[in-house]
Amino acid sequence: MTKKALKIFTDALEEQKHWLNAMASEGWRLVQVNQCIYMFEACRPGQFLYKIEFAAGQSKQQLEEFKDQLDRFQIKYFTQGLEIGKISLGSKRWRPRPSELLIMEKRNDGSPFPDSTTRGEELQYYSKMRSTFSVAAVLLALAFFLGSPSTLSMITDIFEQGIVDWRIFYKITLLVLLMPVCLMIVKYTGKMRKHRQPVIR
Structure with missing residues (x-):
């Protein structure tokens, strides 16, 4: 089977x-x-x-x-x-x-x-993974903050004019994706710090 x-x-x-x-x-x-x-x-x-x-x-x-x-x-x-x-x-x-x-x-x-595998090679792996997620975080953040129209203008339209631009849902999606990516950066940073600690024999 x-x-x-x-x-x-x-x-x-x-x-x-x-x-x-x-x-x-x-x-x-x-x-x-x-x-x-x-x-x-x-x-x-x-x-x-x-x-x-x-x-x-x-x-x-x-x-x-x-x-x-x-x-x-x-x-x-x-x-x-x-x-x-x-x-x-x-x-x-x-x-x-x-x-x-x-x-x-x-x-x-x-x-x-x-x-x-040596500790240095594991550290290299965690460094590569953190770099990968860091690039993803930067791209998502740029799309969220710099994408047109701006996030601030859409929020202002909602509260002042009651107009909801459908692109706000795109911004929300970017933010939702950004949060777990940032958590992965924190995770791999922690693993790198742990591997840099001296081994007590």
Whole structure:
């Protein structure tokens, strides 16, 4: 028995890991992933565990060596690309650095996952995500405050003349979209501060 799911995460590391482990605890094993589309097959509940590593920052050779290590430990992995920082111009596509995740799967036998991601690489991921949401916030804010007619003039028309311009609903939509985007900026800023704290051993 198989199951397909469409899932979009604002945090592709922690949120996705918790979700995949929750699916496994319910008896669903990941067999294929294509961006935000996931395919599962039935398994024994709790039979598998998942962990996700951010591979950007590693050289191609380092990444291949880590994948070889996973093969030696008989740990299955899926490569999931991130579209962060990708620039397209016609048929030409350019990405400054490789941005991909490794979704690792192992049997729940008590042994640990191999560790490749450093704190610096996780910090790099959170920084990229914060930058992405920051750009979105700036664009939404500019559309809200500078779009014609101005938000202030429409509010003035409502209270002074009782005229409701239908474009006020467009402004409200922008504001509604802006609020969760700002929350994501705060979230990733907090994660970055946490990762910058020294590790006490």
